[in-house]
Amino acid sequence: MARNGARHPLPPELARQLRWPLRLTKAAIGAERGWRAFWPLATVVMAAVTWARFVGFGSVGFAALGVSFLIALVWGIRRFHPPSDPEAEARLDSTLPHAALATLRDMPALETTETSQILWHAHQGRMIQLARTARAPWPNLRIAERDPFALRLIAALGCVMALGFVDAPNGMGMSQADCPECEPTASWEGWIEPPAYTGQPSLYLNDQPPGPLPVPAGSRLTLRLYGQEDGRITLGGDLLRGAQEDGLQAEITENSTLSIHVRGAKTTPAWRFTAIGDVPPSIRTDGAVTRVTSGTFKLGYRAGDDYGVTAGQARLELALNAVERRYGLSLDPDPRVAEILDLPRPYRADPRQLQGLWTEDLAQHPWAGLPVTVTLSAFDAIGQTGRSDPLHMTLPARRFFTPEARAVIEMRRDLLWARAGGPRVAQMLRAILHRPEDLDLPDGSYLALRAAIRDLEGALATGMNAEAQERLASTLWEIAIKIEEDGADSARDRMLRAQERLQQAMRDGATPEELAELMDELRRATQDYLDRLAQIPQDELPPMPDGDLLELSFADLDAMMDQIDELMQEGRFAEAMEMLDALNRMMENMQVARGQGERANQRARDGLADTLRQQQGLSDEAFRELQEQGGEGNELGESQGNTGRDGQLGRGQAHSGESSPEGAERQGRPQGAEGAENRSLSQRQRSLEQELDAQRRALPGAGSEAGNAARDALDQAGRAMDQAADALEQGDNSAALDRQAEAMEALREGLRRFDEAMDSTQAGRDGQQGQTGQESTNPNARDPLGRATGNQLGRGPSDGGFTSEEDMRKRAQELTEELRNRAGETNRPKPERDYFERLLDQF
Known part of the structure; x- marks a missing residue:
């Protein structure tokens, strides 16, 4: 049935029953429209009553009231429309289900049959029953959307208070003008x-x-x-x-x-x-990228914001233009999105000036070993972003030393580069296994490679997807690790994981019981790792640099873990975390020492020699500044008698005869430009002292008399460097030169003692092999100043050393005489002559 627009009258009996509901509904609609139209008039009236009861009206007040009343009245009349009967019926019908009243007024739209007539009358009967239940709705008097400030309620409240609590016609009876003190x-x-x-x-x-x-x-x-x-x-x-x-x-x-x-x-x-205003944050890299053999790299950064940096990120993108496109990399690479990594925030650091160290292990990343562009980003609390200049670098990869492992890793890289290179990778892997008897593969590695090849060829046959590509790359990585390390990696992983869990617990504020449990876990993992190293047969390892190094490392590690436990119990978590980092470095150094043998001794000696060379350069620069302070007419670092080895005036030259970077830089700058240097002499002296302390702690040869003497000498050099830095900070270059001279002398003594310790160790090892008496050090070795080292003292003329004690005494007399001559030259600056006098006092 459909409605045809004609209105059919309601049944008479139903119309009588709905008479009062319709009237009440019409009244409710009228009340709603009247309140919405005349609420301003009611508000004006109630406000007028309130004002009259409390204050009273004057002529101006009555005029204002009359105008407001008329405006509100006109405004209400224009907006009020009386409701009609159809509107009342429609409102009442809206309260009934199925619009019963509208249905009763409908008529069939099409020609009806007897069956349709029966259905229609039945439907009409049900609608009549529903219509008899109609009840008039309550009026909706809510006008909050029309009066958002609730002025009507304020006026009503004032009117109630005025009518209920004020008796006098004029309210208070007098105005504040009649009672000034009542104001x-x-x-x-x-x-x-x-x-x-x-x-x-x-x-x-x-x-x-x-x-x-x-x-x-x-x-x-x-x-x-x-x-x-x-x-x-x-x-x-x-x-x-x-x-x-x-x-x-x-x-x-x-x-x-x-x-x-x-x-x-x-x-x-x-x-x-x-x-x-809030300035956007800034961030930049701090220093060069450092890496370790495992592929982990470290990059320092500095970030700052006026109100604090809230987060930092590093974005890595492949520098495709810098990739050497040959062999497996000649194909177009598979598309990969940029890598976004979170930067760690320093523990208990000032967020306004952060100096952090980003440590990441991306050795398994598809871009490992390839050129990438790194951009650091810093964010503040309101979402502003600061970015660093792009850093172009080769993403560090793990170093593999066995040829078979390197070959497998290269094929893994080519497979991750492009899935289209899969056939070439499979072919190259088969070529690697062509003659397995010539390969030195651990147990199970050959079969694992064969299974990986079959898996790769099966994936290529069905169309290799990204998931299969990642799975095969993971398999090849595990095979390469097994070939490289042959099972010792699991214990080391447990040890590193225990260190990370302990550091995270300290950062999260764990309870003392939890920290004690994690510390016990670290002890067990470290002991397990050391036991695994000790179980490796000695003939499978390169010779150790010192026979007691492994046993000493056990004691050192146990002492360090005791100290870490004590620091945690005292609540000094920052120092405990630093000790954990030092423990990690010690374990890495132990691993390197076992793999590199006696080359560790030479690296340690080279490091000390470089420290001595840097100390000499700092001393030269301090001496030149002393000349500037008292020199008249002498140029920077240039005075009479201050000659280098080539006979030229010694501007910016170290005593070894090589031009130092600081001196070379000074030649191209006007006098007084030193103030633009990034770090002062005292800061560089402090840095050199810290470097020497690290070298002293990692010095091989502990336990022997000469080794202990070398450490004592280096400790004395460190104290002299500290005193020299204090003097430089106070501007006393003269005293600083004395302390620097002591530091250089102690460094030379440390080098000599270190050579003796290494000679003693080598002699003991050669004696066990029936080769006692052979020299293991370079007979032509010289220190950074070009002089013979401790191994050359007492050698014959053919070795380039001194032939006798008489020659050394003669050389000392020549140096003393030269110092006296320079101290007596009156045209030299007084601070310079005083320095020569102090040197003579030492002789």
Whole structure:
């Protein structure tokens, strides 16, 4: 059935039953429309009653009331429309299910049959039953959307109070003009709340002297006025009115002036707000990338923000233009998105100036060993971003030393580069296994490679996808690791994992019981790793640099873990984490020492020689600055008698005859440009002292008399360096030169003692092999100053050393005479002559 637009009358009996519901519904609609049209008029009336009862009206008040009444009346009349009968019926019908009244007025739209007539009458009967249950709806008098400030409620409340609690026709009976002493006291309060992310405290405006006041942009100003109705508050030219006790609020987003006018005040306080904007964060790399054999790399960074850096990220992208496109890399690479990694935040560091170290292990990444571009990003609390200059580098990869493992890793790289290179990878892997008897493969590696080849060829036959590519790459990585290390890696992984869990627990503030449990786990994992190393047959390892090195390392590790446990019990977590890092470095050094043999001794000696060379350069620079302080007419680092080995004036030259970088740089700058150097002499001296301390702690040969003597000499050199740095900070270059001379002498003694310790160790090892008496060190070795080392003292003329004690005494006399001559030259600056006098006093 469909409606045809004609209205069919309701049944007479039903119409009589719905007479009152329809009338009430029509009245409800009228009440709704009347309230919505005349609520302003009602508000004006109630406000007039309130005002009349409390204060009273004057002529002006009556005129204003009359105008307001007329406006509200006209406004209501224009908006009021009486409801009609159809509207009332439609409202009542909306309360019934299935629109029963509208259905009863419908007629069939098409020609009906007897069957359809029966159905239609049945349907009409059900609608009549529903219509008899109709009840008039309540009127909807909610007008909050028309009166958002609830003025009607305020007027109604005032009217109730006026009618219920005021008896006098004029309310209080007298105005404040008749009782000046009854006038309420006017006061105000104000606060400035900076954004929470700035970490700055709120300012109580009453305590701030009027005038300029810098505040962070986005700060919220809150003002409260008490006991006044005519206060004036202006902020940036805008007038804020009212005396609301809940406070007037405004946001300071730009430079503006706040003035507060209060009744009875002798002055009008005013503040000139300077909105300090939030500067985007900055970030840059700090130093070069360092890496270890396992593929882990470290990159320092410095980030800063005026209110603190909240997060940092590193973005790695493949530098395709820098890739050497040959062999397996000649194909177009599979598309890969840039790698986004989170930067670690330093433990308990100032977020406004962060100096962190990003450590990451991406040895298994598809781009490992390939050129990449690294961009660091820093973020602040409001989402601003700062980015560093792109850093172009080769993504560190793990070093594999066995040819078979290197070949497998290269094929893994080619497979991850492009799935299209899969056939070539399979062919090359088969070529590697062509003659397995010529390969030195661990047990199971040959079969694992054969299975990987079959898996790869099967994937190529069915169309290799990204998931199969990653799975095969993981398999090849595991095979290469097994070939390279043959099973010792699992214990080391457990040890490293135990260290990481302990560090994370300290960062998360774990309980002492949890820390003790994790510390026991670290002890067990470390002992297990050392036991695995000790179980490797000695003939399968390169010769150890010192027979007692492994046993000494056990004692050192146990002492370090005891110290870490003690620091954690005392709550000194930052120092405990530093000790854990030192423990990790010791384990890495132990692994390197077992793999590199006696070359560790030569590296240690080369490091000490380089330290001595750097100390000599610092001493030369301090001496040149001393000449500048007292020199008249002498150029920077240039004076009479200060000659180098080539006979030229010694500008910027070290005593070894090589031009130092600092001296070479000074030649190209005007006098006085030293102040633009990034680090002062004292800072460089401190850095060199720290480097020497690290070398002393890692020095091989501990336990022997000569080895201990070498450490004592280096310790003395470190103390002299510390005193020299103190003197440089105080500007006493003369005293600094004396301490630097002591440091160089102690370094030379340490080198000599170290050579003796290494000679003793080598002699003992050669004696066990029946080769006692053979020399293991270079007979032509010289220190950084070009002089013979401790191994050459007492050698014959053919070795380039001194032939006798008489020659050494003669050389000392020549040096003393040269010092006396220079000290007696009156045209030299007095500080320089004083320095020569102090050298003579030492002889």
